[in-house]
Each structure stands twice: as C-alpha cells, then as structure tokens.
Amino acid sequence: MKKYLLKRLIISIVTLFCSVLVMFLLLNLMPGSPFQNEKLSPEQRALLLSKYGLDKSLPERFFIYLKNLLKGDFGVSYSLAANVPISDLLKAHMPISMILGFVAMVIGSLIGMSVGFFSALAKDSIGDKLCSVLTIIGISLPSYLFSIFFSYTLGFRTGTLPMLFEHSHPVLSSIMPVLSYALPVAAVVCRFTRDEAVSVMESDYVLFAKSQGISGMRLLTGYILRNSLMPVITVIMMLLVGLLSGSMVTEQIFSIPGIGALLTKAITANDYNVVLALTFVYAFIFIAARLLLDVLYGIIDPRIRVSGKG
Secondary structure (H helix, E strand, O other), X not given: OHHHHHHHHHHHHHHHHHHHHHHHXXXXXXXXXXXXXXXXXXXXXXXXXXXXXXXXXXXHHHHHHHHHHHOOOOOEOOOOOOXXXXXXXXXXXHHHHHHHHHHHHHHHHHHHHHHHHHHHHOOOOHHHHHHHHHHHHHHHOOHHHHHHHHHHHHHHHOOOOOOOOOOOOHHHHHHHHHHHHHHHHHHHHHHHHHHHHHHHHOOHHHHHHHHOOOOHHHHHHXXXXXXXXXXXXXXXXXXXXXXXXXXXXXXXXXXXXXXXXXXHHHHHOOOHHHHHHHHHHHHHHHHHHHHHHHHHHHHHOHHHOOOOOO
C-alpha cells in the first residue's frame, strides 16, 4: 500500500508541474498584454514590463515564477486589481465557491445515490422508468439553465429568494445557486448508481449469496452497496472538482463573488498572473481529488492495492 501511494504521489507532483509549465507557456505566448491602456506611452509600458519582470526571457521568467510558487507566492495582479497580492484575491473569492460547491455536492450525491438505489431495487417499475426520464433530462440540461429557471421563478416572479447574492443574507442567497448545482449532480449520480447497482445485483456472487439465504439489509449493504460504490465515487469526485472550482456562468447569473467570476474578469483584463494562479488552483484540486480517489479505491477494494511491482 505504501508503494502504491508513493507512486501515485510522484505521478501527481509531475502532473502538476507539467500543468503549470504548459499553462505558463500558453498564456505568455498569447497575443496582448496586461497593460493595454491607450493612455500609456511606450516608455511607461516598458517601465511596467520591467517593474513586473516581464521584460526577461521566457525560461528565466518561468523559473522565477516556479521558485516563488514553491514558497506559496502567486505574485501580484497586473491589471485586474493592480499590485494586490493574488493570494489575497484567492482568500476573498475561493471560500464562497468552495462552500457552495461542497454543499451542492453533498445534497446532490445523497439524493442521487438514494434515488438510484431505490430505482435499482424497483427495476422496470413505473417509478424506475420515471426516474430514468428525469435523470436524462437532468443530465442533458446544463446547470445555468436551472440557474435561469430558479432566478426567474423564485427570484423575479415570486420574490421568495434574492435574485443576486447578498453578503447580508448569505444563506438565502445561496439556496438558488446550490439547487442549480445540485440537481445536475443528483441526476448524474442517480444514473450511475442505478446502472451499477443493477449490474451488481445480476452478478454471480450476489445470486450465490441469495441462494445461501442472505437477504435484506445484509445483502444490500454487504454485497450490493459496497460493490456499487467505486464507479459512483469516481463520478462524485470528478463532479466535486468542477463544483469546487466554481461555475463561471452560474456565478455571473447570481453575481456570486467566487473564483469562477474572478477568472472571467482576469481573462477579460489579460491579467496573466491571476489566470495562471487560478489554473494552478484548478489543477491542484483535480490532481488532489484523483489522488484521494486512488486512496479510496485501495480502501474500498483491497484488490486494487498494488504490490511491489506497482
């Protein structure tokens, strides 16, 4: 197990380094500049490039950036919030996106897994067919359509909830965004849970367990549930990454000051440093989720624990 985890950790570190390298090169080779103000003279623009070290060669800038990154220093914003440390921007915008994403994931996963298992137990019933139709609709529709629907019905038409995010009423302001995130998650998780549970229930070892007189909760928890969890956990973890990193469209609809909205503004302002920092955060969250997923695989299914050969 230790060699298995060590190998996954090394792969994760190398992948993160490659992600930073590729994004640094792409962003710095793109046309345009953070200093596109027409009022700036060529001399002033040259002074700004020199001030931020943008007049150095590309390899030199990358190694300087990498050295600072290892210290936890993302640098400062060039144009979006001039000279403000990017770490301060992340502290101001990340918590709201991560809280909303995590809450939506918990709600969506619990609903999806519960409905999926009950649908599998009632296979081919009217409830199962209705569940299949609803999950297909939920998977097909993007989350921002749910955002627009809730914003119009619960916000504009009835005035039940605030249409835009308000710091004075964070809980009420979070209900519609959380629902917009949670419903597509519930649909995806329900679909995967139902299909995997049906597949497990039709497997030979479950049929053998039934022939031995095992039934009820013992059969459900000891045989069906545990063996259905792995693909479902994989889906949940990948969905969680997307929710924790924020949704640019949904955050714009509800005026949520999250990292999705911050990324949109940084791209518009050509603020390479902020875009690169957010890309690093996204990559780190994704790679950390994959690493955690590998650990959970080893815990749930001991057969996946790799021996000395890796």
